[in-house]
Amino acid sequence: MTPTPSPAFLRGPVSTLQEMLRTISHVDRAIPFLRPTGIFDEDTLAAVMTFQKVHGRPVTGVVDQQNWNAIQMAYLQAAQQLTPPRPVTLFSQGAAPIHPGQRHASLVHVQGMFRALAQVLDEVIPTPSTGVLDQDSTANLRWVQRHANLPQTGILDGNTWETLVRLFETFVTQTPQQVISGSA
Structure with missing residues (x-):
């Protein structure tokens, strides 16, 4: 019998995705601003599809490993731009x-x-x-x-x-x- 993942585990990656897209939206205004809920809702789908379109990826709304990696890379670049300079x-x-x-x-x-x-x-x-x-x-x-x-x-x-x-x-x-x- 395969154990069923807990709801918190299922929300974890979605919350992370939403946080990454939210950070990206501060740098790239084409990406809709998200409020992380942990639920892959219509707003999340729209943000994913917009990200895919803006970044020249097939617009599927699916976050496979390649899309996850692209979002993660864009997030890291956005976070670096948003980080204030060190005193x-x-x-x-x-x-x-x-x-x-x-x-x-x-x-x-x-x-x-x-x-x-x-x-x-x-x-x-x-x-x-x-x-x-x-x-x-x-x-x-x-x-x-x-x-x-x-x-x-x-x-x-x-x-x-x-x-x-x-x-x-x-x-x-x-x-x-x-x-x-x-x-x-």
Whole structure:
């Protein structure tokens, strides 16, 4: 006697198919958006047939191994396109502080952040990306430290970095480009 598969087992592959087609639909608008139900319904059939048509496959509505593989490949490509870029840690809390006059690769990015902040905050000095903690960059760090109630050393340390990142995220990545006077 052959065991009968449980209903959960039968829904598993259909839910996976629906999730893959749903992800593909975010990249390829021709594919109908699905809400995974685990049931191979008319919406799922329409999405499969649309996928087959768009990808030059015979339009049968049947998900055989070749169609499954094609959907899986398209899903992997769509998921890769939809995945946000990985963040990069330029300066961590445990990193050695960078003192005025020192050269460090992460300062190029810090100076770029200052240039962007200078477009929206009047008191920030736009700095060239030299990789050296120069006079203007040091003045900007002191400005950040003053407004964060940190010791105004002009040294890039973990607390100053965290404050700078918050300022950048608040005034550059989350607001329209406009001039804002005063403090952060």
